[in-house]
Amino acid sequence: MQLTIIGAGAIGGTIGAHLIRDGHDVLLCDADQAHVDAINRSGLAIEGPVENFTVPARAVTPEGLPATLSRAAIAVKSHHTAAAAELLRGRLDPAGYAVSFQNGLTAAAIEAVTGPGRLVASFVNFGADVLAPGRILQGNIGTFRVGEPGGGPVTPRVAELAAALPYAVATENILGFLWAKEAYGAMLFAGAVTDLPIAATLEDPRWRPLMLAIAREVLAQAPVPPEGFDGFDPADLDGSLGALAAFNRASAKSHSGIYRDLAIRHRKTEVGDLAGLAGPLTGYVAGLIRAIERGERTCEVANLELLAACEATERLGRPLHAVVAIDPAPRRAASGPLHGLAVAVKDMIDIAGLPRGNGNPADMRGAPARDDAPVIAALRRAGADVYATTAMLEYAAGRQHPGLPATGNPRDPARTSGGSSGGSAALVGAGACRAALGTDTGGSVRGPAHYCGVTGFKPSFGALDLAGVTPLAPSLDHLGLLTSDVALAGQVFAALTGEPPAAPPARLRIGLITSQLADPGIAPGVAAVLADAIAALRREATLTEADGTAFAQISELFEVILLAEAWQVHRDAVQRDPGRYGPGTLELLRSAQQVSARDYAAACRRREELRPAAAAAYASTDVLLSPVMPGTAPLAGESSGPDSGQFEQPYNLTGAPAIAVPCGRTSAGLPVGLQLSAPPGQDQALLAAAAAVEAILGGLLREQSVSNAG
DSSP states (O other): OEEEEEOOSHHHHHHHHHHHHTTOEEEEEOSOHHHHHHHHHHOEEEESSSOOEEEOOEEEOGGGOOSOEEEEEEOSOGGGHHHHHHTTTTTEEEEEEEEEOOSSOOHHHHHHHHOTTOEEEEEEOOOEEEEETTEEEEOOOOOEEEEOTTOOSOOHHHHHHHHHSTTEEEOSOHHHHHHHHHHHHHHHHHHHTSSSOHHHHHHOTTTHHHHHHHHHHHHTTOSSOOOOBTTBOTTOHHHHHHHHHHHHHTSSOOSOHHHIIIIISOOOOSTHHHHTSOSHHHHHHHHHHHHHHTTSOOSOHHHHHHHHHHHHIIIIITTTTOEEEEOSSOOOOSSSTTTTOEEEEETTBOOBTSOOOTTOHHHHTSOOBSSOOHHHHHHHHTTOEEEEEEOOSGGGSSOOOTTSOOOEETTEEEEEOOSSSHHHHHHHHHTSOSEEEEEESSSTTHHHHHHHTSEEEEOSTTSSOOTTBOOSSTTTOEEEEEESSHHHHHHHHHHHHOOOOOOOOSSOEEEEEHHHHTOTTSOHHHHHHHHHHHHHHHTTSEEEEEOOHHHHHHHTTHHHHHHHHHHHHHHHHHHHOGGGSOHHHHHHHHHHTTSOHHHHHHHHHHHHHHHHHHHHTTTTOSEEEEESOSSOOOBTTSOOOTTTTTTTHHHHHHOOOEEEEEEEEOTTOOEEEEEEEOOTTOHHHHHHHHHHHHHHHHHHHHHHHHHHHO
């Protein structure tokens, strides 16, 4: 058989060498002059564990192609298909045909030149790599199928090719193989963003949900039944991962050609195939591949961790309505104390290129921010991946805009995740990411943390720069962190501020605000969990009673100060365009104009008078302990009660750091947190104490987990 192969690299060269050895008339064509010269000078060598042989071969560059070709194969990367197909224009014999030895769905691009009915498709799955000009590694023997692109019975030309090509078998469903390879190839693309071998990315449990989700996303688009090959079983994707890992582990080709293009050859990949598919996950992988191609990233495990976070955010966060947008390839420093940490951000903080959505549909359609807020820039400098924006209550004012779905609770989606940083808490609570930014004006970080069973840290007033953040009440507003544990909150806070961690006290001294802990409004289930936690702490820490009078008094000022300042922030917009706001938020803000300047000034003076008494409550203690909220997460649409923030608001008024730490679950399985606070400026001391409390409560939480599981 006479065949001209356009693209004499890994696949085309391997096939061509086998055909030449079997006596077929093969002309190789390649754009690499050095490769062409080496083949003509010394022959084409196939090396590796399968077999080693060298054949004399003829090779030309595209300029040397004959004027007429009876049969031609295209074996270039899919993104070079159109250019390779153009070489056939006017050259292909009227009775001849072309055959594709490619990954990807390239038939349309080739038939645009050859015309319909003049193409045979193939599926090639053996691993090969170009080692040097004239030298190709054949890493294994894999499935090779040929068939008519439209399917149907085996034609004479398909039979002719199957008889001549190495390892080839004719099929009536070549498209089924190609779509299966698209799914497998999508997994290889995902694995190529790291420097791990193919087998490692397929068999590691950390990446299993990502790999399975990508494959399912692609297979759902297949117009024909997909076919299995070399361990890949479309009907058993979960079982396929182990089989595919074993297949690749046995190959001398440890990494994909995509990885070699990215990390070794530093050239563009055929990522366009992936980007052309529908579905978010393949789009995320493509975005990350392109960032590596542009030199913005290198192939490393942190990239795969980011993709895993994107997948988990889609799978776990989208159903909860916790996500606004996802960026699969955010800019960041190449190293830093938060290297590769995926961080979600409440959608009221400036991220360059994205609108500041504020939980408001009109704002979500607004102009993108030109610059990052300082806190976002600091995260990027520390190496964190600012990868998602999260849902929130409108303008952080405590009301859900009716045009947007409310965020569900990861412990029970029928319940609320809290406000206004509920989207951030829900993502961390669901396990989609380990860290998120929120804002806290009256408990909006700590309340959702309590509801969702995560850590919620509100630093001292001004500890984190609020520039580029939508204000609500400027003297009460704080940026805060929602994290999987206290240690991570401390790590992120240290990276953002440069403050070194504090050493934990030899024996922790905890002041109990007993007036709050004994509040009759606390639900019995919450009170029982808090009592158990305090009993556990009493065994390993020194507990005393603390006077909460000043906190109760200062909390009475919260509403006046909040409403007065919120009206100052929103007055012009409310008067100019009231329809921009949801009805609940508009009602709240309009009620705020009833607060007089005199009342506001009096409240501010009284706050200053009470601050010394509040500070005195910390005497002889390391931290104060109080409830976070009186109840657990209510069902969606139910009110959490008029006094739900009474235990959190004092620390927004004093500016003291406060943290919500999970301390157990009710008999219904709903999370409960306890609140710790320290004097203003003692953030690291608070975090050290909170870590000690978390460690003491660890045994209690494990016992509850076992009990709930039983």
